[in-house]
Every structure is written in structure tokens, then in C-alpha cells.
Amino acid sequence: MREIHFEQLESLMPLIREGLNAGRSVRFSPRGISMLPMLRQGIDSVVLSPLPEQLKKYDILFYQRDNGKYILHRIVEVGETYTCMGDNQFVPEHGLTDVNAIAVVTAFYRGERFCSVKSPIYRLYCVLWYRSRHLRHFWQRGIRWLRRHLGR
Amino acid sequence: MKLKENFVLREVADTWVVLPLGEATLDFNGMLSLNESGAMLWRVLEHGGNRQALLDALTAEYDVAQDEAQADVESFLQKLRQAGCLAE
Numbered sequence: 001m002r003e004i005h006f007e008q009l010e011s012l013m014p015l016i017r018e019g020l021n022a023g024r025s026v027r028f029s030p031r032g033i034s035m036l037p038m039l040r041q042g043i044d045s046v047v048l049s050p051l052p053e054q055l056k057k058y059d060i061l062f063y064q065r066d067n068g069k070y071i072l073h074r075i076v077e078v079g080e081t082y083t084c085m086g087d088n089q090f091v092p093e094h095g096l097t098d099v100n101a102i103a104v105v106t107a108f109y110r111g112e113r114f115c116s117v118k119s120p121i122y123r124l125y126c127v128l129w130y131r132s133r134h135l136r137h138f139w140q141r142g143i144r145w146l147r148r149h150l151g152r
Numbered sequence: 153m154k155l156k157e158n159f160v161l162r163e164v165a166d167t168w169v170v171l172p173l174g175e176a177t178l179d180f181n182g183m184l185s186l187n188e189s190g191a192m193l194w195r196v197l198e199h200g201g202n203r204q205a206l207l208d209a210l211t212a213e214y215d216v217a218q219d220e221a222q223a224d225v226e227s228f229l230q231k232l233r234q235a236g237c238l239a240e
Contacts, residue, residue: 011165
């Protein structure tokens with residue numbers, strides 16, 4: 001007997017889809033570091049809800065890539081298709097469609113603290129974090145360069 | 153000792169999962185998944201079995217010593233209690 005971890009979620013996708021189709025929300029802990037600093041693996045969790053009529057920029061989308069992999073990343077551009085990118089990433093993923101989209105994050109838990117995606121502080125984080133991406137990328141590359149050349 | 157009515161055991165891809173019914177959010181955080189023996193014990197409880205019935209089922213089905221089976225049953229019940237599945 002054991003508790004469920006994200007590794008098992010792929011196999012539990014039928015249950016997740018069933019729940020979403022019935023209009024229920026689903027809470028689980030995502031795996032990986034691509035949504036740092038917002039989501040820390042093993043500590044934070046998200047509440048997924050059925051897709052709204054229209055997805056918006058900064059929504060966090062749970063989707064399935066054409067290769068079958070399940071991903072949780074932020075929408076950073078909405079056009080004819082969606083462009084998504086993890087908060088800890090700098091390379092956007094283009095060309096996602098409604099066929100890929102499964103659910104959207106409507107709330108999350110930082111540890112045990114409940115946070116709604118409607119919170120003004122969270123909305124501010126979304127905008128500031130995304131808009132500072134070039135600066136953050138430059139800073140990260142600078143630190144790497146220094147480490148390499150200073151031998152640290 | 154019996155199971156609360158708002159939980160149901162489901163098999164998905166070789167895993168047995170205890171699902172809460174009726175709640176707006178299906179919470180996979182801390183949701184119980186059971187192995188084969190856990191699922192068997194669950195079914196015993198579903199049929200109204202008591203602690204002794206669980207013990208009997210486990211020793212009948214698996215080659216396990218009495219004291220080991222007793223510890224397994226207690227651990228199973230403890231997990232169920234923590235997950236809020238038991239109405240005692």
C-alpha cells in the first residue's frame with residue numbers, strides 16, 4: 001500500500017479525464033523543475049479544472065504533446081494556436097491547439113497554503129516573471145559564464 | 153469498524169485506487185492506492201468483515217505467519233484511518 005505520486009499519474013489519466021469530464025477538479029503534485037519558482041516538486045500541488053470556453057495568456061495549461069507526454073506549462077501567447085513555456089524555461093513551445101489541451105490550473109497549494117489564480121498578487125507575479133525573462137536569462141547565462149571562467 | 157460509504161475501489165492500469173465520491177475535487181494528493189493484498193482486504197471490509205475476517209483472509213490467501221499478518225492488517229487499517237475511509 002502506498003500513496004500516489006506523479007509518476008503514476010500517467011497511468012491514472014483515465015481517472016483524471018473521467019473526473020474532468022464529470023466537471024470535477026483534480027488536485028495533484030506536479031513533477032519536475034520547469035515551473036519553478038512557483039511549483040516545487042514534492043512540496044506544492046495544483047488544482048486542475050475543466051477547460052473554460054476561452055484560454056487566456058498566463059493560464060497554466062495541462063496538455064498532452066503529440067508524442068503523448070503530459071505537460072503543465074504557462075500559456076504565454078494566444079493566437080490561432082497556443083504558445084506555452086515553463087516559468088523556469090526560456091524556450092517557448094509553439095503550435096499547441098485545443099486538441100492538446102486537457103485542463104487548466106484554477107488554484108494551487110504552496111505547501112499547505114491555498115492560492116487562487118485570481119489573486120492579484122499571483123497575477124502580478126505572472127506578468128512580472130514573464131516580462132523579466134530576457135533579463136533573467138541574461139543573468140543566468142552571465143553567472144554560468146563566470147563560473148566557467150573562474151573555475152567554480 | 154466499517155468503510156465509509158463515499159469511497160470506492162477502482163482498478164486503473166494494474167493499480168487499485170480508493171476514490172472519494174461526490175467531492176468537487178478529486179484529490180490525488182494523499183489518495184490511497186492499494187496493491188493486490190490491500191485491494192483484497194478492502195473487499196473483505198466492503199462485505200462487512202471485521203478485524204478477524206481480515207486476518208483470516210490474509211493468512212488464507214498468502215503464505216504469511218500469523219503475527220506478520222496481524223501487523224499487516226493493523227498497518228492497513230491505520231492507513232485507511234489516516235485517509236479517512238473508516239467509520240468506527
